[in-house]
Amino acid sequence: MKVVNYTEFRNNLSENLNEVNDDGDIVIVSRSKGKNVVVMSLxxxxxxxxxxxxxxxxxxxxxxxxxxxxxxxxxxxxxxxxxx
CATH class of the missing domain: 1.20.5 (Single alpha-helices involved in coiled-coils or other helix-helix interfaces)
Incomplete structure (x- = not known):
């Protein structure tokens, strides 16, 4: 599992999505107001x-x-x- 902030996620969108799809990794996007999101493969x-x-x-x-x-x-x- 990987935790990144929103800016880092956005700046490296392709790389992050490839990690999710290719490695089966789950990415947690940490947002400033505490409303984090989870990105995982379908x-x-x-x-x-x-x-x-x-x-x-x-x-x-x-x-x-x-x-x-x-x-x-x-x-x-x-x-x-x-x-x-």
Missing amino acids: EEYNSIQETLHLTSTKANRKQLDIAVEEMNKGQFVKRKLIEK
């Missing part, structure tokens, strides 16, 4: 949103916990993908 944002959705209900969280526990115990069936 891929990272979508991943966070999906995780929030999957864990949004008690039933989903329980099912995911069970699946992870089964996987960790080796209680799964490995299958080949169907290719068309």
Whole structure:
């Protein structure tokens, strides 16, 4: 994670955005009135949103916990993908 002030972010916009996209880095832009912003790749944002959705209900969280526990115990069936 990288923290830069607004002027530095703006002056090095391309470099900062490349770090976000190429390195998966998150950049926090510190602003003078304390209203900071976070810059992250769309891929990272979508991943966070999906995780929030999957864990949004008690039933989903329980099912995911069970699946992870089964996987960790080796209680799964490995299958080949169907290719068309």
